[in-house]
Amino acid sequence: MSRLRLVHITLWGPNVPLSTVEFGAGLTLVRGPSDTGKSFIVEAIDYMLGAKSLKEIPERTGYSTVLLGLELPSGEVVTLSRGAAGGAFSLFRSDIRSGPLPVSNEDLAAKHNPKNETNLSMFLLKQLDLEQALIRKNAQGVTVSLSFRDLAHFCIIDETTMQSDVPPAITGQYTTKTKEISTLKLLLEAEDDSSIVASKGASASARTxxxxxxxxxxxxxxxxxxxxxxxxxxxxxxxxxxxxxxxxxxxxxxxxxxxxxxxxxxxxxxxxxxxxxxxxxxxxxxALQSRFALLSRLYDSDLERLATIREAGALLGFFTPGTCQFCGAEFSDQHYNDAxxxxxxxxxxxxxxxxxxxxxxxxxxxxxxxxxxxxxxxxxxxxxxxxxxxxxxxxxxxxxxxxxxxxxxxxxxxxxxxxxxxxxxxxxxxxxxxxxxxxxxxxxxxxxxxxITDGLNLTALREFSSEIAKRLEAWGYPDASSVHYDRAVQDILADDQYRSAHGKGVRAILHAAFTVGLAQYCFDRDIAHPGFVVLDSPLVTYRPPDVDSPALLDESLPTGIVGDFYRDIQRNFDGQIIVMENLDPTEPLGPAAVDVVFTKKRGVGRYGFLPPKRPVTAALEIES
Structure with missing residues (x-):
């Protein structure tokens, strides 16, 4: 099965220290207090996979270029480069970790365009054999080309989305809900919507x-x-x-x-x-008069054509009984003219x-x-x-x-x-x-x-629900066997309540189960999937910067869920998973895991993703 793997995310600038985080093939845990740049790493990954912009934060000053190392299904490692202020991408057929950058092998536009392969979305979709996939956008059957951004929503989950009461399959934007459910259907059933024939007037209605x-x-x-x-x-x-x-x-x-x-x-x-x-x-x-006037002109045009046909038929003898003007048949052999x-x-x-x-x-x-x-x-x-x-x-x-x-x-x-x-x-x-x-x-x-919801395959949904329940059971979630995915509302039903009705701690862990479960569901069935999952704060929401102040688990979650969570995603997840978390693991990670620790303490370990800004007074002392 074709999968992508994230190798590293790097910020470079000519006059600032290089900032990079390397990702393992399995679990990469980036942990530490709040406000150390963990969520910014998620945003940077999303930005390098087609998001429109990168958040402006004070620490980003001086960093002009973002680099994303990417391992393709063929095993080749390439580097995507993009200016921190936005714009197109540069593709390098090698692993580049710093600048100044050489001449790129190829330039890729940021906007998806199915008619031109020189854009990031089509480049990534081609690696997954999905460049020809179509998804449905409305009830009338209008289809559009699948974009990699449609897939990114299912594998890159920021902290806000993780805790949101919006169902995990959708973003909450009414104009894209049908596309999002169609993308979920593609991932569950391994079949796109290219066979659907659109009804007339559908696109005009949607635009209106x-x-x-x-x-x-x-x-x-x-x-x-x-x-x-x-x-x-x-x-x-x-x-x-x-x-x-x-x-x-x-x-x-x-x-x-x-x-x-x-x-x-x-x-x-x-x-x-x-x-x-x-x-x-x-x-x-x-509006009706404009439409009906157009129809009236159409009728007039039809009558003019019919009058021309009638006049020509009379002149050419097509309406006169006798030898057929088309095939030469005698009148006695013209059965349709007997009456x-x-x-x-x-x-x-x-x-x-x-x-x-x-x-x-x-x-x-x-x-x-x-x-x-x-x-x-x-x-x-x-x-x-x-x-x-x-x-x-x-x-x-x-x-x-x-x-x-x-x-x-x-x-x-x-x-x-x-x-x-x-x-x-x-x-x-x-x-x-x-x-x-x-x-x-x-x-x-x-x-x-x-x-689209009614058209989701019940067998696939049942198997997907089973995968979510299996994840939650492995994580120690109570009564996990009764958890299932409800296609009517596109949400997870747990403890006789939809995910949206639970507290943010439970909403986060249920979203994590949805995302990890969906990826593993695809892996087990050889269905196309990006191959990686990025989760921001699936377990807790805040941790103070004091070294001696541990993060606290949300009271709505079972106490042993931390150890069970890390144990399961290391042993039973077949793809790459990158977790940003405030909470430290309760037991050592496996030897294959990558553990990145931020301290938010100057001079103690690694401060954060980006180095701290120098205080003004310290900067003046150094300059003097």
Whole structure:
């Protein structure tokens, strides 16, 4: 089976110390206190396998180049080089650990492109014999080329993802959920989606939904910027209630006017909502009219072609009974024309029938277009009337505000504050409506993922669940035999709860079992898999830098899980596994394991992945 192996990750700069970590063929454990660069190693690996950017941290200053040593399935060791600021990759057909770099053997683009092999994704997929693989992206059967980034999600797990309540098979982005489940299906069943035939209009529908969500997200972003400057909705509601009480306490003589103002404000809001509905109706009508106008032109074009055929048939004698103009058969041998006698031919009748059918369709379409025109006129009229009435109501509100309490400046100030609060609350209402619309579009898109989910092979899922349960049982997880993978929600069910409902410690270990189990499942069945797994903090979340302060195991995990975890992944995992962890192993690692220890103590062992930045005072003393 074709597998990749990570050899080393190295950061180089012309005026800074070289920083590198070498990886073993089996287990590599990088351990130490928090904030020593362990998670940055994971990000650097992901960056060198196609992620868009590398996090800016102070320690990275001066490091201009990232190098990743990679052993190919053929046994050849190559080096990938990329600028720390981003951009394309350089491929070297040798193991390079420092700069300055020689001339590269090949340049690889960072973006996946199935039509051109000179990009990182296609280079890596070719090593796994997956360069031709297609995966499904929606329920209509539209497929796209598999990218290595689709696979990276299943083998490089950062700390945030490890503890997230999002199911391990997906990233939480609704637009990519179908692709992610399709990739899982590829790994479980060793079969891509190249045999699927897409239904017409699928890609247009997907693009339309995506465009709608992008517009709504942009509007929500603008609203959120405004809402960030005002109090919470509940606080505004409380302020409004107290303000109304203060207004009532100040004067009882304006009660009728206030009621009238409230009615006008309610009417104004209703009219604004009516105008919004009319605008929505106009947008829908316009979209339908554009589509139906295109269909009408298609019918006209069809009728013109049929008229040409009929005219040519009449001129060339195709509609006149007698010797066949196509094959020369005598009239007596033309069985399809028996029912027409001397009056015509079956060809003529079929042309006339097609003309009649197309004209009927065009007539039906004309009725529909007339109805759309009526709806559009009605919506425009409604919008105009609502706008005119809204302006009048706004004028009435302004006049009413002036008449509420002439000379009473305090009351006017209270009303002005109330108006501002109502405007702020209207922003929250608008935000809620946009979120509702966005969720409605997303709910429609979720049907894409459910189609793929229902198509997952039950036998493969059962065997995969067994692999997860076997891992957890080896790690000492309680009642591991009942753990299984639920395809309906794409999540692990453990202790009668989905992974998302557990604490972050259990979520992390369940995600680790999913990732390691999936890799071993592929290894055992000779199914394509990158061949390596990178796990960031599968057991604990924080460790202080004091040498004498050990990391503490999450209370939700069994106490013996640390020893069982390291023992199992060394003995029973057939691929390369790289673990970043705060917690020290409870027993010595095997001789084949690579143990990298960070201390976060100057002068004690290795400080971290990158050397510590010199304090300003120390730097000045050295320079002086």
């Amino acid at each position: 939904n995506g465009a709608k969500v992008e517009v709504i997200d942009q509007l929500l972003g603008d609203l959120e910027a405004k809402l960030a400057e005002i109090p919470e909705e509940s606080q505004l509601s409380d302020q409004l209630a107290r303000l109304n009480g203060s207004i009532e306490d100040q004067t009882s003589t304006v009660g009728v006017l206030l009621a009238e103002r409230s009615a006008l404000a309610d009417r104004l809001r209703a009219l604004q909502e009516k105008a919004r509905g009319a605008r929505t109706e106009l947008a829908e009508v316009g 027409h006698g001397a009056d015509g031919t079956a060809f003529e009748e079929s042309v006339d029938a097609e003309i009649a059918k197309t004209m009927a369709l065009r007539a039906d379409l004309a009725i529909t277009l007339d109805e759309l025109t009526r709806r559009g006129d009605e919506a425009r009229s409604t919008r105009h009337d609502a706008s005119v009435e809204s302006e009048a109501l706004a004028d009435s509100l302004r006049a009413l505000d002036e008449d509420l309490s002439p000379g009473n400046g305090a009351l006017r100030e209270l009303i002005a504050v109330k108006s501002d609060i109502e405007k702020s609350l209207a922003l929250y209402a608008q935000s809620s409506e946009l979120i509702r619309l966005r969720n409605a579009i997303i709910d429609t898109t979720q049907t894409d993922a459910s189609v």
